[in-house]
Amino acid sequence: MRFPVLVEVRLRPGIADPEGATIQRALPALGFDGVQEVRVGKAIRFNVEAVDEAAARRQVDELCRRLLANPVIEDTAVTIG
Amino acid sequence: MTTVGVVVFPGSNCEHDAVEALRGLGADAELLWHGDSAVGDVDAVVLPGGFAHGDYLRPGAIARFSPIMSSITEFAAAGGPVVGICNGFQVLTEAGLLPGALQKNSGSRFLCAPTELVVASAQSALTCATNVGEVLHLPINHFEGNYTCSADTLHELRAEDRIVLRYVSNPNGSIDDIAGVCSAGRNVVGLMPHPERACDPLLGSADGRRLLASLLAAAGDRLPV
Numbered sequence: 448m449r450f451p452v453l454v455e456v457r458l459r460p461g462i463a464d465p466e467g468a469t470i471q472r473a474l475p476a477l478g479f480d481g482v483q484e485v486r487v488g489k490a491i492r493f494n495v496e497a498v499d500e501a502a503a504r505r506q507v508d509e510l511c512r513r514l515l516a517n518p519v520i521e522d523t524a525v526t527i528g
Numbered sequence: 529m530t531t532v533g534v535v536v537f538p539g540s541n542c543e544h545d546a547v548e549a550l551r552g553l554g555a556d557a558e559l560l561w562h563g564d565s566a567v568g569d570v571d572a573v574v575l576p577g578g579f580a581h582g583d584y585l586r587p588g589a590i591a592r593f594s595p596i597m598s599s600i601t602e603f604a605a606a607g608g609p610v611v612g613i614c615n616g617f618q619v620l621t622e623a624g625l626l627p628g629a630l631q632k633n634s635g636s637r638f639l640c641a642p643t644e645l646v647v648a649s650a651q652s653a654l655t656c657a658t659n660v661g662e663v664l665h666l667p668i669n670h671f672e673g674n675y676t677c678s679a680d681t682l683h684e685l686r687a688e689d690r691i692v693l694r695y696v697s698n699p700n701g702s703i704d705d706i707a708g709v710c711s712a713g714r715n716v717v718g719l720m721p722h723p724e725r726a727c728d729p730l731l732g733s734a735d736g737r738r739l740l741a742s743l744l745a746a747a748g749d750r751l752p753v
Contacts, residue, residue: 518630
């Protein structure tokens with residue numbers, strides 16, 4: 448079966464995000480005053496072939512661990528289906 | 529004659545400077561294509577600077593899976609000197625040959641500037657012919673050179689004298705001003721500054737020769753495996 452997957456790669460809490468900080472600093476000049484804690488990550492989408500969702504999730508977890516995220520500074524949120 | 533293999537990934541751009549710098553010190557240097565399965569008969573390996581695979585996903589994230597990396601891992605495990613410069617340092621951390629990670633500079637700026645470094649440990653394949661406390665002038669050229677690691681890793685690096693170089697004036701937010709670290713075996717070293725670009729007074733500094741000469745000394749001292 449084919450499963451659509453979305454992996455959100457995020458900086459772990461406590462890891463500095465200069466990109467997010469830069470965006471946050473730019474917002475008041477555009478008229479957005481109440482925006483806090485901007486963090487920038489990545490969204491990676493793909494399909495996996497697997498017998499069932501559990502098998503798909505195992506594949507995706509392995510993919511995240513080996514390639515998609517660097518565990519020193521990133522974690523992931525996975526959505527399948 | 530000591531032979532150094534300089535790895536070329538798609539997107540590496542400092543390999544020729546590395547070869548020239550090493551040859552200028554009397555060594556033989558050759559390019560090793562990332563797709564080759566073996567490093568061959570070299571005495572040391574350099575992973576040069578650049579943008580391997582365009583820094584896509586993360587710098588070094590894809591390069592670490594190149595065919596040649598298994599051979600480099602074996603070479604390092606056998607005690608062979610391996611130096612990662614800038615992008616090469618990023619590849620080594622992604623490959624797990626060095627601890628920690630390189631993230632975006634704290635100031636969100638690409639930095640291309642001469643910097644002052646201080647030798648923090650002379651017990652590494654890249655600093656064995658230098659002295660602790662020695663100040664070196666080397667250029668940096670990076671957007672993601674901010675070294676970070678867990679508190680446990682930092683403790684370990686300090687306790688084991690594995691922080692090799694520090695910035696005198698931290699340009700990018702690196703934890704503990706770290707510019708370079710080495711492996712537990714002290715033969716794998718990664719640094720963000722470019723020693724291969726500081727080998728001629730005409731270009732601003734020849735201090736890079738101090739580090740590359742150490743590498744050649746470490747390579748020459750190795751007993752054949």
